[in-house]
Amino acid sequence: MKFRLILVILLVSIISSGCSSASNETIQYEVDPLSEATITVGYGDKDSFDFFYGNLFRAKYPNIEVAITNNVDEPDVFALTFDKYEEFLDEGKLYDLSNAITNDAFKLEGMNQDVIDLLRQSGRGKLYGLPPYFSNRALFYNKDLFDKYKIPYPTDGMTWGEVLQLAKRFPIEDGVSGLYTRSLGDLLSDMQLAKGLEKINIKDMKVTVNTDSYKKLFQTIEDANETQAINFFEHDGFAKNDPFITGQSAMFFGYYTYLNNNIYGVKQEQGEDLNLNWDVVTAPVDESNREATPYFFIPMIFAVNAESQNVQAAWEFVKFVNSEEFAKVNSRTTTNNIPTRTDYVYNPEGKRLEAFYKNLNMNMGIKDFSKYNKIPSKFYGILDGIIESELKAVTVGAKSIDEALVSIEERGQQQLDQQLAEKTNEEKK
Numbered sequence: 001m002k003f004r005l006i007l008v009i010l011l012v013s014i015i016s017s018g019c020s021s022a023s024n025e026t027i028q029y030e031v032d033p034l035s036e037a038t039i040t041v042g043y044g045d046k047d048s049f050d051f052f053y054g055n056l057f058r059a060k061y062p063n064i065e066v067a068i069t070n071n072v073d074e075p076d077v078f079a080l081t082f083d084k085y086e087e088f089l090d091e092g093k094l095y096d097l098s099n100a101i102t103n104d105a106f107k108l109e110g111m112n113q114d115v116i117d118l119l120r121q122s123g124r125g126k127l128y129g130l131p132p133y134f135s136n137r138a139l140f141y142n143k144d145l146f147d148k149y150k151i152p153y154p155t156d157g158m159t160w161g162e163v164l165q166l167a168k169r170f171p172i173e174d175g176v177s178g179l180y181t182r183s184l185g186d187l188l189s190d191m192q193l194a195k196g197l198e199k200i201n202i203k204d205m206k207v208t209v210n211t212d213s214y215k216k217l218f219q220t221i222e223d224a225n226e227t228q229a230i231n232f233f234e235h236d237g238f239a240k241n242d243p244f245i246t247g248q249s250a251m252f253f254g255y256y257t258y259l260n261n262n263i264y265g266v267k268q269e270q271g272e273d274l275n276l277n278w279d280v281v282t283a284p285v286d287e288s289n290r291e292a293t294p295y296f297f298i299p300m301i302f303a304v305n306a307e308s309q310n311v312q313a314a315w316e317f318v319k320f321v322n323s324e325e326f327a328k329v330n331s332r333t334t335t336n337n338i339p340t341r342t343d344y345v346y347n348p349e350g351k352r353l354e355a356f357y358k359n360l361n362m363n364m365g366i367k368d369f370s371k372y373n374k375i376p377s378k379f380y381g382i383l384d385g386i387i388e389s390e391l392k393a394v395t396v397g398a399k400s401i402d403e404a405l406v407s408i409e410e411r412g413q414q415q416l417d418q419q420l421a422e423k424t425n426e427e428k429k
Contacts, residue, residue, distance in 0.1 A: 036065075038313075039067070041079060042068075042070070064317070076311075077303070077305070085129055093307070095128065095305065095306045096127075097315070110324055110343060112357055115134055130318055132340055133340060134338055135298075137255050140252045141154050143279055146250060153279075159287050160190070163179065168229040175248060177228060177248065188217060188221060200383075202374060257337070260334040279351050280356070302321060327343075330346075332346070333346060379416055
């Protein structure tokens with residue numbers, strides 16, 4: 001009942017704002033209620049689409065029928081990952097939005113310019129799609145724990161080494177660790193991203209971790225584990241009350257979704273009983289470039305099909321879900337990703353949430369992830385399991401770091417070769 005009431009309020013808000021501004025907008029379907037259209041959107045799940053986009057759009061444009069299709073090549077509106085966006089650009093499948101944005105009542109300047117510049121760069125100066133949201137990570141920290149032990153707060157632009165040195169200063173004898181991480185392997189993956197390291201040489205299809213760079217990361221993790229600076233928590237994917245939430249760990253490195261799924265979720269359940277005085281700084285960096293973090297990505301870009309017979313109606317949808325109006329309605333609650341219109345980030349407690357959207361690393365954003373499609377998807381989980389077991393062997397003294405790195409390469413390569421052979425056989429059938 002509570003969810004339905006909230007949805008009704010949101011729908012009324014959209015309808016009201018649409019009616020009040022109709023005279024100032026050049027929207028064909030809004031000023032002519034007799035004009036009707038039907039558009040299809042290429043989106044995987046109808047219920048999810050309706051919840052996040054469809055219901056609000058239909059409330060403002062009741063004369064535009066929206067249907068969901070799984071046919072990725074024929075919808076009026078594409079919902080694309082960044083890789084697919086660039087692929088469809090190269091194939092000429094996307095409608096150039098530049099003129100529509102210029103001539104229509106749409107405030108592009110209110111969107112995060114780093115994100116827009118990235119899309120312009122891909123479109124060789126033109127825009128062919130817009131993302132309502134993007135994602136990034138930041139370092140959460142418990143201000144009360146830092147104050148209690150007179151340890152300086154973390155700052156923007158710290159390296160992983162500096163973060164772990166800070167974590168070591170917390171007294172484990174008081175039951176407080178410096179950094180909560182879900183596993184040794186997770187920490188390694190986070191650190192390798194900051195360094196720009198790859199576990200697999202895609203060109204040669206070789207597992208490549210027995211290097212000086214990975215050895216240094218293993219040494220850093222081994223040292224942090226020995227000093228008990230890090231706290232591991234067996235996470236089943238649903239737990240909200242992790243060591244950071246309960247005040248047992250001073251820091252946690254997480255995506256923006258952590259706000260929605262953990263901090264705000266527990267706050268809603270516990271109210272004033274949740275005693276967590278937190279804030280955030282930008283994600284850890286590599287010392288070679290302290291101005292940008294490598295964890296930024298765009299989960300979805302909406303674009304109009306160049307072959308669409310309903311370009312005007314399709315643009316109305318893309319424009320609406322990227323509008324100030326849409327962002328304002330959704331600003332009343334947190335979301336799993338960061339609104340590209342960052343003025344409307346949900347921030348009821350006045351935290352430094354700009355840490356999530358300042359200094360975005362565009363080089364990471366335009367990285368070609370499509371090459372990883374050559375690797376069987378289930379191999380990544382297998383390799384992660386191998387790395388986790390070898391890291392644990394190092395931390396308990398069962399293996400040296402050199403032995404562990406050799407074993408990861410040997411075991412990983414055996415599994416990769418096996419998975420590639422199975423994939424080839426499946427493709428031949």
